[in-house]
Amino acid sequence: MAKAAQHPQADPELDRLTAQAPLLRQQLLDWWDVHGRRRIDQKPWMFTAEGRWPQSGEELCCLSVWVAEVMLQQTQLPVMLPYWQRWLQALPSLEALQAAEERQVLLLWQGLGYYARARRLQQGARRLAGTAQRHGLSPWPRTLAGWMELPGLGRSTAASILSSAFDRPEAILDGNVRRVLARLTACPLPPARQLAAFWRLSEALLDPLRPRVFNQALMDLGATVCTPRQPSCSACPWSAACAAYAAGDPARYPVKEAPRTVPFQVIGVGVVLDGAGRVLIDQRLEEGLLGGLWEFPGGKQEEGEAITATIARELAEELAIRVEVGEELIQLEHAYSHKRLRFVVHLCRWLAGEPQPLACQQVRWVEPADLDAYPFPAANTRIIAALRQWLERANDSSPGALPAGGGATAA
Numbered sequence: 001m002a003k004a005a006q007h008p009q010a011d012p013e014l015d016r017l018t019a020q021a022p023l024l025r026q027q028l029l030d031w032w033d034v035h036g037r038r039r040i041d042q043k044p045w046m047f048t049a050e051g052r053w054p055q056s057g058e059e060l061c062c063l064s065v066w067v068a069e070v071m072l073q074q075t076q077l078p079v080m081l082p083y084w085q086r087w088l089q090a091l092p093s094l095e096a097l098q099a100a101e102e103r104q105v106l107l108l109w110q111g112l113g114y115y116a117r118a119r120r121l122q123q124g125a126r127r128l129a130g131t132a133q134r135h136g137l138s139p140w141p142r143t144l145a146g147w148m149e150l151p152g153l154g155r156s157t158a159a160s161i162l163s164s165a166f167d168r169p170e171a172i173l174d175g176n177v178r179r180v181l182a183r184l185t186a187c188p189l190p191p192a193r194q195l196a197a198f199w200r201l202s203e204a205l206l207d208p209l210r211p212r213v214f215n216q217a218l219m220d221l222g223a224t225v226c227t228p229r230q231p232s233c234s235a236c237p238w239s240a241a242c243a244a245y246a247a248g249d250p251a252r253y254p255v256k257e258a259p260r261t262v263p264f265q266v267i268g269v270g271v272v273l274d275g276a277g278r279v280l281i282d283q284r285l286e287e288g289l290l291g292g293l294w295e296f297p298g299g300k301q302e303e304g305e306a307i308t309a310t311i312a313r314e315l316a317e318e319l320a321i322r323v324e325v326g327e328e329l330i331q332l333e334h335a336y337s338h339k340r341l342r343f344v345v346h347l348c349r350w351l352a353g354e355p356q357p358l359a360c361q362q363v364r365w366v367e368p369a370d371l372d373a374y375p376f377p378a379a380n381t382r383i384i385a386a387l388r389q390w391l392e393r394a395n396d397s398s399p400g401a402l403p404a405g406g407g408a409t410a411a
Protein backbone atom coordinates (compact mmCIF):
# COMPACT_ATOMS: atom_id res chain seq x y z
CA MET A 1 0.00 0.00 0.00
CA ALA A 2 2.76 2.41 0.95
CA LYS A 3 4.49 1.80 -2.38
CA ALA A 4 1.30 2.42 -4.38
CA ALA A 5 0.71 5.68 -2.53
CA GLN A 6 4.25 6.81 -3.31
CA HIS A 7 3.94 5.92 -7.02
CA PRO A 8 0.29 6.38 -7.95
CA GLN A 9 1.03 5.49 -11.61
CA ALA A 10 2.73 2.20 -10.67
CA ASP A 11 2.73 0.04 -13.75
CA PRO A 12 2.93 -3.77 -13.99
CA GLU A 13 5.36 -3.43 -16.92
CA LEU A 14 7.64 -1.35 -14.74
CA ASP A 15 7.48 -3.91 -11.97
CA ARG A 16 8.20 -6.75 -14.41
CA LEU A 17 11.28 -5.03 -15.82
CA THR A 18 12.50 -3.83 -12.44
CA ALA A 19 12.39 -7.44 -11.24
CA GLN A 20 14.52 -8.44 -14.25
CA ALA A 21 16.97 -5.55 -13.82
CA PRO A 22 20.06 -7.62 -12.86
CA LEU A 23 19.63 -9.85 -15.92
CA LEU A 24 18.89 -6.94 -18.28
CA ARG A 25 21.91 -5.06 -16.95
CA GLN A 26 24.23 -7.97 -17.63
CA GLN A 27 22.77 -8.60 -21.08
CA LEU A 28 23.30 -4.97 -22.05
CA LEU A 29 26.86 -4.83 -20.73
CA ASP A 30 27.76 -8.09 -22.53
CA TRP A 31 26.33 -6.65 -25.76
CA TRP A 32 28.24 -3.40 -25.30
CA ASP A 33 31.54 -5.23 -24.74
CA VAL A 34 31.23 -6.51 -28.30
CA HIS A 35 29.14 -3.93 -30.18
CA GLY A 36 29.41 -0.65 -28.24
CA ARG A 37 30.78 2.58 -29.71
CA ARG A 38 33.98 2.48 -27.73
CA ARG A 39 36.65 3.55 -30.21
CA ILE A 40 38.45 6.82 -29.55
CA ASP A 41 37.46 8.19 -32.97
CA GLN A 42 33.78 7.64 -32.08
CA LYS A 43 33.65 9.32 -28.65
CA PRO A 44 37.04 10.91 -27.91
CA TRP A 45 35.74 12.70 -24.78
CA MET A 46 35.20 9.28 -23.17
CA PHE A 47 38.95 8.53 -23.22
CA THR A 48 41.79 9.52 -20.91
CA ALA A 49 44.52 11.94 -21.99
CA GLU A 50 46.66 8.86 -22.74
CA GLY A 51 43.99 7.55 -25.12
CA ARG A 52 42.70 4.73 -22.86
CA TRP A 53 39.13 3.85 -21.96
CA PRO A 54 38.98 4.92 -18.28
CA GLN A 55 39.08 2.44 -15.45
CA SER A 56 36.19 2.21 -13.05
CA GLY A 57 35.98 5.48 -11.07
CA GLU A 58 38.72 7.21 -13.07
CA GLU A 59 37.92 10.83 -13.89
CA LEU A 60 37.88 12.30 -17.39
CA CYS A 61 38.28 15.85 -18.69
CA CYS A 62 35.06 17.47 -17.57
CA LEU A 63 35.21 20.31 -20.11
CA SER A 64 35.42 17.83 -23.00
CA VAL A 65 32.49 15.81 -21.63
CA TRP A 66 30.36 18.89 -20.90
CA VAL A 67 30.83 20.36 -24.40
CA ALA A 68 30.08 16.97 -25.99
CA GLU A 69 26.92 16.45 -23.95
CA VAL A 70 25.57 19.90 -24.78
CA MET A 71 26.31 19.39 -28.49
CA LEU A 72 24.57 16.00 -28.34
CA GLN A 73 21.39 17.54 -26.89
CA GLN A 74 19.93 18.17 -30.35
CA THR A 75 22.54 16.74 -32.69
CA GLN A 76 23.57 13.21 -33.60
CA LEU A 77 27.05 11.98 -32.77
CA PRO A 78 28.53 11.74 -36.31
CA VAL A 79 27.38 15.30 -37.05
CA MET A 80 28.64 16.89 -33.84
CA LEU A 81 32.04 15.18 -33.75
CA PRO A 82 33.94 17.62 -36.05
CA TYR A 83 32.32 20.55 -34.26
CA TRP A 84 33.47 19.16 -30.90
CA GLN A 85 37.01 18.74 -32.21
CA ARG A 86 37.16 22.31 -33.58
CA TRP A 87 35.66 23.71 -30.38
CA LEU A 88 38.15 21.99 -28.07
CA GLN A 89 41.08 23.01 -30.29
CA ALA A 90 39.99 26.66 -30.23
CA LEU A 91 38.78 26.78 -26.60
CA PRO A 92 40.71 24.07 -24.72
CA SER A 93 40.09 25.36 -21.17
CA LEU A 94 37.38 26.89 -19.04
CA GLU A 95 39.44 30.11 -18.98
CA ALA A 96 39.60 30.22 -22.79
CA LEU A 97 35.86 29.62 -23.08
CA GLN A 98 34.88 32.27 -20.56
CA ALA A 99 37.21 34.85 -22.14
CA ALA A 100 36.29 34.16 -25.79
CA GLU A 101 34.44 36.74 -27.88
CA GLU A 102 30.82 35.80 -28.46
CA ARG A 103 31.40 36.01 -32.21
CA GLN A 104 34.07 33.27 -31.99
CA VAL A 105 31.77 31.09 -29.87
CA LEU A 106 28.92 31.44 -32.37
CA LEU A 107 31.22 30.87 -35.35
CA LEU A 108 32.44 27.61 -33.79
CA TRP A 109 28.80 26.59 -33.43
CA GLN A 110 27.72 27.74 -36.89
CA GLY A 111 25.74 24.94 -38.58
CA LEU A 112 24.84 23.02 -35.38
CA GLY A 113 21.63 25.02 -34.79
CA TYR A 114 19.99 25.93 -31.47
CA TYR A 115 22.63 28.61 -30.93
CA ALA A 116 21.38 29.34 -27.42
CA ARG A 117 23.32 26.19 -26.45
CA ALA A 118 26.62 27.87 -27.41
CA ARG A 119 25.85 31.06 -25.53
CA ARG A 120 24.75 29.07 -22.48
CA LEU A 121 27.99 27.07 -22.52
CA GLN A 122 29.89 30.33 -22.27
CA GLN A 123 27.56 31.68 -19.57
CA GLY A 124 28.06 28.40 -17.67
CA ALA A 125 31.85 28.65 -18.03
CA ARG A 126 31.80 32.16 -16.60
CA ARG A 127 29.69 31.04 -13.68
CA LEU A 128 31.87 27.98 -12.94
CA ALA A 129 35.11 29.93 -13.22
CA GLY A 130 33.74 32.69 -10.97
CA THR A 131 32.66 30.23 -8.28
CA ALA A 132 35.99 28.41 -8.41
CA GLN A 133 37.89 31.67 -8.10
CA ARG A 134 35.85 32.86 -5.12
CA HIS A 135 36.18 29.61 -3.21
CA GLY A 136 39.53 28.32 -4.48
CA LEU A 137 37.91 24.99 -5.41
CA SER A 138 37.64 22.81 -8.51
CA PRO A 139 35.17 24.47 -10.88
CA TRP A 140 33.39 21.21 -11.72
CA PRO A 141 30.19 20.38 -9.79
CA ARG A 142 29.91 16.86 -8.34
CA THR A 143 26.15 16.87 -7.90
CA LEU A 144 23.12 16.90 -10.17
CA ALA A 145 21.92 20.10 -8.53
CA GLY A 146 25.29 21.76 -9.16
CA TRP A 147 25.11 21.06 -12.91
CA MET A 148 21.42 21.84 -13.18
CA GLU A 149 22.10 25.35 -11.85
CA LEU A 150 23.90 26.08 -15.11
CA PRO A 151 21.77 27.57 -17.91
CA GLY A 152 20.22 25.07 -20.32
CA LEU A 153 21.15 21.89 -18.44
CA GLY A 154 18.34 19.49 -17.54
CA ARG A 155 18.53 16.40 -15.37
CA SER A 156 19.48 13.95 -18.12
CA THR A 157 22.37 16.04 -19.49
CA ALA A 158 23.60 16.74 -15.96
CA ALA A 159 23.42 13.02 -15.11
CA SER A 160 25.19 12.08 -18.31
CA ILE A 161 28.04 14.50 -17.54
CA LEU A 162 28.41 13.12 -14.01
CA SER A 163 28.37 9.49 -15.09
CA SER A 164 30.68 10.08 -18.06
CA ALA A 165 33.24 12.34 -16.38
CA PHE A 166 33.20 10.95 -12.83
CA ASP A 167 31.58 7.49 -13.18
CA ARG A 168 28.84 8.56 -10.77
CA PRO A 169 25.68 6.39 -10.54
CA GLU A 170 23.17 8.80 -12.09
CA ALA A 171 20.38 7.54 -14.35
CA ILE A 172 19.83 9.21 -17.74
CA LEU A 173 16.74 9.73 -19.86
CA ASP A 174 17.63 11.34 -23.17
CA GLY A 175 15.61 10.87 -26.36
CA ASN A 176 17.26 7.55 -27.24
CA VAL A 177 16.70 6.13 -23.77
CA ARG A 178 13.06 7.24 -23.72
CA ARG A 179 12.50 5.39 -26.99
CA VAL A 180 14.11 2.18 -25.70
CA LEU A 181 12.11 2.27 -22.45
CA ALA A 182 8.86 3.10 -24.28
CA ARG A 183 9.39 -0.03 -26.39
CA LEU A 184 10.51 -2.26 -23.54
CA THR A 185 7.27 -1.44 -21.75
CA ALA A 186 5.09 -1.02 -24.91
CA CYS A 187 3.97 2.17 -23.21
CA PRO A 188 0.50 3.21 -24.46
CA LEU A 189 1.18 6.91 -23.78
CA PRO A 190 3.63 9.36 -25.40
CA PRO A 191 6.89 9.30 -23.36
CA ALA A 192 6.51 12.94 -22.31
CA ARG A 193 3.50 11.84 -20.23
CA GLN A 194 5.35 8.98 -18.55
CA LEU A 195 8.56 10.69 -17.55
CA ALA A 196 8.32 9.88 -13.84
CA ALA A 197 7.83 6.17 -14.61
CA PHE A 198 10.69 6.17 -17.14
CA TRP A 199 13.02 7.85 -14.66
CA ARG A 200 12.23 5.14 -12.13
CA LEU A 201 12.91 2.44 -14.70
CA SER A 202 16.18 4.02 -15.80
CA GLU A 203 17.24 4.23 -12.14
CA ALA A 204 16.27 0.60 -11.56
CA LEU A 205 18.23 -0.62 -14.57
CA LEU A 206 21.39 1.44 -13.91
CA ASP A 207 24.39 -0.60 -12.85
CA PRO A 208 25.60 1.00 -9.60
CA LEU A 209 29.04 -0.56 -10.04
CA ARG A 210 29.62 0.44 -13.68
CA PRO A 211 27.36 3.47 -14.19
CA ARG A 212 29.56 5.12 -16.86
CA VAL A 213 29.68 2.01 -19.01
CA PHE A 214 26.02 1.18 -18.42
CA ASN A 215 24.80 4.62 -19.52
CA GLN A 216 27.05 4.54 -22.58
CA ALA A 217 25.66 1.11 -23.44
CA LEU A 218 22.07 2.31 -23.03
CA MET A 219 22.70 5.31 -25.30
CA ASP A 220 24.49 3.12 -27.86
CA LEU A 221 21.63 0.63 -27.89
CA GLY A 222 19.16 3.43 -28.66
CA ALA A 223 21.40 5.02 -31.29
CA THR A 224 22.48 1.89 -33.16
CA VAL A 225 19.95 -0.94 -32.54
CA CYS A 226 16.68 0.43 -31.17
CA THR A 227 16.63 3.14 -33.84
CA PRO A 228 13.59 5.35 -34.47
CA ARG A 229 12.29 3.80 -37.71
CA GLN A 230 13.63 0.27 -38.08
CA PRO A 231 14.78 -1.24 -34.80
CA SER A 232 17.10 -4.24 -35.28
CA CYS A 233 15.35 -6.43 -32.76
CA SER A 234 17.13 -9.60 -33.89
CA ALA A 235 20.41 -7.99 -32.79
CA CYS A 236 19.04 -6.60 -29.52
CA PRO A 237 20.17 -8.02 -26.17
CA TRP A 238 16.80 -7.09 -24.65
CA SER A 239 14.47 -8.66 -27.23
CA ALA A 240 13.36 -11.45 -24.86
CA ALA A 241 12.13 -8.87 -22.35
CA CYS A 242 10.74 -6.32 -24.80
CA ALA A 243 6.96 -5.89 -24.78
CA ALA A 244 6.90 -3.98 -28.08
CA TYR A 245 8.86 -6.76 -29.79
CA ALA A 246 6.51 -9.35 -28.31
CA ALA A 247 3.56 -7.35 -29.65
CA GLY A 248 5.03 -7.68 -33.16
CA ASP A 249 5.28 -4.03 -34.16
CA PRO A 250 8.05 -2.30 -32.21
CA ALA A 251 8.25 0.73 -34.52
CA ARG A 252 4.71 1.64 -33.38
CA TYR A 253 6.36 2.80 -30.15
CA PRO A 254 6.93 5.33 -28.72
CA VAL A 255 3.33 6.43 -29.18
CA LYS A 256 3.29 9.91 -30.68
CA GLU A 257 1.43 13.00 -29.55
CA ALA A 258 -1.37 14.07 -31.90
CA PRO A 259 0.29 16.11 -34.67
CA ARG A 260 0.19 19.86 -34.28
CA THR A 261 -0.29 22.14 -37.24
CA VAL A 262 2.94 24.00 -37.77
CA PRO A 263 2.54 27.56 -39.07
CA PHE A 264 4.07 28.44 -42.42
CA GLN A 265 5.50 31.87 -43.20
CA VAL A 266 7.15 33.47 -46.22
CA ILE A 267 10.07 35.74 -45.40
CA GLY A 268 11.29 38.33 -47.88
CA VAL A 269 15.05 38.88 -47.61
CA GLY A 270 17.13 41.62 -49.20
CA VAL A 271 20.79 41.16 -50.12
CA VAL A 272 21.59 44.86 -50.38
CA LEU A 273 24.70 45.96 -52.27
CA ASP A 274 26.06 49.49 -52.24
CA GLY A 275 27.95 51.25 -55.03
CA ALA A 276 31.26 49.86 -53.72
CA GLY A 277 30.11 46.23 -53.88
CA ARG A 278 29.72 45.90 -50.10
CA VAL A 279 26.78 43.95 -48.69
CA LEU A 280 24.55 44.92 -45.77
CA ILE A 281 24.13 42.56 -42.78
CA ASP A 282 22.59 43.00 -39.36
CA GLN A 283 23.02 41.30 -35.99
CA ARG A 284 19.87 39.92 -34.38
CA LEU A 285 18.87 40.90 -30.86
CA GLU A 286 20.22 38.57 -28.14
CA GLU A 287 16.93 36.88 -27.30
CA GLY A 288 15.24 34.10 -29.27
CA LEU A 289 16.30 31.00 -31.12
CA LEU A 290 18.96 32.67 -33.28
CA GLY A 291 19.81 35.56 -30.96
CA GLY A 292 23.17 37.26 -31.58
CA LEU A 293 23.66 35.77 -35.05
CA TRP A 294 24.11 37.87 -38.17
CA GLU A 295 21.70 37.76 -41.10
CA PHE A 296 20.57 39.47 -44.25
CA PRO A 297 17.71 41.84 -43.43
CA GLY A 298 14.09 41.11 -44.21
CA GLY A 299 10.80 40.09 -42.66
CA LYS A 300 7.41 38.44 -42.97
CA GLN A 301 5.30 38.81 -46.08
CA GLU A 302 1.90 40.27 -45.32
CA GLU A 303 -1.27 38.89 -46.84
CA GLY A 304 -1.73 39.99 -50.46
CA GLU A 305 1.69 41.69 -50.55
CA ALA A 306 4.14 41.12 -53.42
CA ILE A 307 7.43 39.77 -52.10
CA THR A 308 9.40 42.66 -53.62
CA ALA A 309 7.12 45.06 -51.72
CA THR A 310 7.71 43.05 -48.51
CA ILE A 311 11.46 43.41 -48.86
CA ALA A 312 11.32 47.12 -49.63
CA ARG A 313 8.94 47.74 -46.72
CA GLU A 314 10.92 45.66 -44.20
CA LEU A 315 14.19 47.35 -45.08
CA ALA A 316 12.57 50.76 -44.73
CA GLU A 317 10.93 49.86 -41.40
CA GLU A 318 13.86 48.04 -39.82
CA LEU A 319 16.90 49.82 -41.25
CA ALA A 320 15.46 53.15 -42.49
CA ILE A 321 16.92 52.66 -45.96
CA ARG A 322 15.45 52.95 -49.43
CA VAL A 323 16.35 50.20 -51.87
CA GLU A 324 15.51 49.11 -55.38
CA VAL A 325 14.56 45.44 -55.25
CA GLY A 326 16.14 43.53 -58.13
CA GLU A 327 16.23 39.94 -59.33
CA GLU A 328 15.55 36.89 -57.17
CA LEU A 329 18.78 35.33 -55.90
CA ILE A 330 17.50 32.15 -54.25
CA GLN A 331 14.53 30.58 -52.44
CA LEU A 332 14.98 28.23 -49.52
CA GLU A 333 12.78 26.36 -47.09
CA HIS A 334 13.69 25.81 -43.46
CA ALA A 335 11.72 23.84 -40.87
CA TYR A 336 11.93 24.46 -37.14
CA SER A 337 9.99 22.37 -34.63
CA HIS A 338 7.42 25.16 -34.23
CA LYS A 339 7.25 26.72 -37.73
CA ARG A 340 8.18 26.31 -41.39
CA LEU A 341 9.71 29.17 -43.27
CA ARG A 342 10.28 29.93 -46.95
CA PHE A 343 12.92 32.57 -47.58
CA VAL A 344 12.56 34.45 -50.86
CA VAL A 345 15.81 36.32 -51.36
CA HIS A 346 16.26 39.21 -53.78
CA LEU A 347 19.29 41.26 -54.67
CA CYS A 348 18.75 44.94 -53.89
CA ARG A 349 20.47 48.14 -54.85
CA TRP A 350 20.90 50.62 -52.00
CA LEU A 351 19.48 54.00 -52.97
CA ALA A 352 19.36 56.20 -49.89
CA GLY A 353 19.40 56.35 -46.09
CA GLU A 354 22.18 55.55 -43.62
CA PRO A 355 21.30 52.06 -42.25
CA GLN A 356 19.95 52.29 -38.67
CA PRO A 357 19.68 49.33 -36.26
CA LEU A 358 16.00 49.97 -35.49
CA ALA A 359 15.13 46.28 -34.86
CA CYS A 360 18.55 44.67 -34.39
CA GLN A 361 21.74 45.15 -32.36
CA GLN A 362 23.87 46.59 -35.12
CA VAL A 363 24.09 46.84 -38.87
CA ARG A 364 27.23 46.74 -41.02
CA TRP A 365 28.42 47.05 -44.61
CA VAL A 366 30.95 44.26 -45.29
CA GLU A 367 32.92 42.95 -48.23
CA PRO A 368 31.36 39.69 -49.51
CA ALA A 369 34.76 38.01 -49.01
CA ASP A 370 34.60 38.88 -45.28
CA LEU A 371 31.20 37.28 -44.58
CA ASP A 372 32.84 34.13 -43.20
CA ALA A 373 34.01 36.13 -40.19
CA TYR A 374 30.40 36.51 -39.01
CA PRO A 375 28.26 33.70 -37.53
CA PHE A 376 25.09 33.19 -39.60
CA PRO A 377 22.14 30.77 -39.23
CA ALA A 378 22.26 27.78 -41.57
CA ALA A 379 19.76 29.23 -44.08
CA ASN A 380 21.88 32.37 -44.49
CA THR A 381 25.02 30.40 -45.35
CA ARG A 382 23.23 29.16 -48.48
CA ILE A 383 22.36 32.76 -49.33
CA ILE A 384 26.05 33.67 -49.02
CA ALA A 385 26.99 30.84 -51.40
CA ALA A 386 24.35 32.02 -53.90
CA LEU A 387 25.56 35.62 -53.61
CA ARG A 388 29.15 34.59 -54.31
CA GLN A 389 28.10 32.62 -57.39
CA TRP A 390 26.07 35.58 -58.60
CA LEU A 391 29.02 37.95 -58.08
CA GLU A 392 31.33 35.61 -59.99
CA ARG A 393 28.91 35.44 -62.91
CA ALA A 394 28.30 39.21 -62.84
CA ASN A 395 32.02 39.97 -62.75
CA ASP A 396 32.68 37.57 -65.62
CA SER A 397 30.07 39.20 -67.84
CA SER A 398 30.43 42.80 -66.68
CA PRO A 399 33.08 43.63 -64.06
CA GLY A 400 31.72 45.77 -61.23
CA ALA A 401 28.08 44.91 -62.07
CA LEU A 402 25.36 45.50 -59.49
CA PRO A 403 21.87 44.01 -59.37
CA ALA A 404 19.47 45.23 -62.01
CA GLY A 405 16.57 47.25 -60.62
CA GLY A 406 12.96 47.25 -61.72
CA GLY A 407 11.25 46.04 -58.52
CA ALA A 408 9.67 47.85 -55.61
CA THR A 409 11.23 50.72 -53.69
CA ALA A 410 10.24 52.24 -50.38
CA ALA A 411 11.09 55.47 -48.69
Ligand code: SF4
Pocket residue numbers: 180183184225226227231232233236237238239240242243244245250
Ligand atom coordinates in the same frame (compact mmCIF):
# COMPACT_ATOMS: atom_id res chain seq x y z
S1 SF4 B 1 13.72 -5.67 -29.00
FE1 SF4 B 1 13.60 -4.15 -30.61
S2 SF4 B 1 12.13 -2.64 -29.90
FE2 SF4 B 1 12.73 -3.85 -28.13
S3 SF4 B 1 14.39 -2.68 -27.19
FE3 SF4 B 1 15.33 -4.16 -28.58
S4 SF4 B 1 15.55 -3.09 -30.55
FE4 SF4 B 1 14.15 -1.91 -29.27
